[in-house]
Amino acid sequence: DAGITQSPRHKVTETGTPVTLRCHQTENHRYMYWYRQDPGHGLRLIHYSYGVKDTDKGEVSDGYSVSRSKTEDFLLTLESATSSQTSVYFCAIRVAMGTGAYNEQFFGPGTRLTVL
Amino acid sequence: AQSVTQLDSQVPVFEEAPVELRCNYSSSVSVYLFWYVQYPNQGLQLLLKYLSGSTLVKGINGFEAEFNKSQTSFHLRKPSVHISDTAEYFCAVRGAVAAGNKLTFGGGTRVLVKP
Numbered sequence: 001d002a003g004i005t006q007s008p009r010h011k012v013t014e015t016g017t018p019v020t021l022r023c024h025q026t027e028n029h030r031y032m033y034w035y036r037q038d039p040g041h042g043l044r045l046i047h048y049s050y051g052v053k054d055t056d057k058g059e060v061s062d063g064y065s066v067s068r069s070k071t072e073d074f075l076l077t078l079e080s081a082t083s084s085q086t087s088v089y090f091c092a093i094r095v096a097m098g099t100g101a102y103n104e105q106f107f108g109p110g111t112r113l114t115v116l
Numbered sequence: 117a118q119s120v121t122q123l124d125s126q127v128p129v130f131e132e133a134p135v136e137l138r139c140n141y142s143s144s145v146s147v148y149l150f151w152y153v154q155y156p157n158q159g160l161q162l163l164l165k166y167l168s169g170s171t172l173v174k175g176i177n178g179f180e181a182e183f184n185k186s187q188t189s190f191h192l193r194k195p196s197v198h199i200s201d202t203a204e205y206f207c208a209v210r211g212a213v214a215a216g217n218k219l220t221f222g223g224g225t226r227v228l229v230k231p
Contacts, residue, residue, distance in 0.1 A: 031217060040125065042206050042221035043160070056216060090159060094217055102167060103217060107152075107159040 003027045004108035006091050012114045019078040021111050023091030025071075031094035032074040033105065034058075034066060036087040043090060049074055081115045088112050118143040118209045122222035129197055130230050137192040137225045139207030146212040149190040150219070151181055154204045163205070166190060177201070202229045 003026035013019050023032060031050055035043040035058075045058030047066040055066050063085060067075045078085055091108040123138040141147065148167050152160040164175025171183040181192045190207060207222040 033218075040223045042120075042122075042208075042223045043219075044221070045218055048216050048218065050216060058218065104162055104165070105217075105219060107161075109159045 004091060004093055004106060006089075006108040006111050008111060009109065010112045012116065013081055014116050015082055016080050019081050019113065019115075021076045021089055021091075021113070023074045023076070023108060025074075025093050027093070027095075028071055029093040029095060030071075032068065033092040033094070034064075034074065034076045035090045035092065036060065036085075037090060037110070038087050046076065046089075081113075083115050086113060086115045118147060118211060118220045120207050120209050120220055120222035122205075122207055122225050124225050125223065126226045126228065128228045128230060131199055132196050134193065134195050135197050135201075135227060137205050137207075137227070139190045139192065139222055141188050141190065141207070141209045143188075143209060143211060148210045148212060149181075149183060150208040150210070151175065151179070151190070151192050152206045152208060152221075153177075154206065154224075156203070160206065163192070197227070197229050199229050199231065201227060203227060 005024045007022045033048040034046040037043050044060045046064050049055045049068040065077045089111045092105040096103045119142045121140045129135045150165045151163040153163050154160050163179050164173050166173045166183045174180045179194050204224045204226045206224050208219045210219050
């Protein structure tokens with residue numbers, strides 16, 4: 001357990017509504033990530049953050065925004081949810097394990113989002 | 117940019133039999149390689165990683181993987197599987213100097229261990 005929690009764990013919403021998912025860490029790590037998991041695609045990076053108010057896009061960022069106003073929280077927002085955003089969303093943190101090359105990502109338990 | 121291909125989407129295997137999960141990657145730069153496991157309804161857990169050094173890497177739960185640079189492969193093996201190894205396995209790659217330490221994942225291989 002790397003001290004990562006995600007909320008909510010499950011959510012059902014309707015097309016066109018805004019949705020915010022929260023990732024919370026307890027260990028003050030600088031890097032945080034949001035991925036989505038879809039069958040056959042593995043995990044794909046949506047956005048990541050390298051510090052408070054410092055974020056960058058991943059490979060599937062369209063339709064998503066993120067915010068990080070404090071180190072421990074990384075929020076993912078779907079401004080207007082669509083059925084194609086039905087997925088399982090994972091948050092991850094980067095944990096340094098010695099030198100810069102030796103770091104690992106630890107994953108949260110996931111949020112299952114269904115957009116009807 | 118990197119890409120990862122897991123050649124088998126599903127692998128059924130009998131308990132106590134060996135299993136090999138295949139992973140090939142493409143990259144124009146040096147890479148670090150990872151295998152993650154996802155048990156049903158859980159997050160991902162790191163099984164093992166290759167950063168440098170010996171090309172044979174041992175991980176948790178009796179798994180090992182071999183890095184083959186000429187074949188751009190990082191296949192995962194276990195000599196004798198248990199029912200509890202039923203899970204989905206993901207191969208991932210990260211460029212050695214990737215901005216943001218971003219991981220690129222393969223599509224996953226679902227392993228079903230039968231009694």
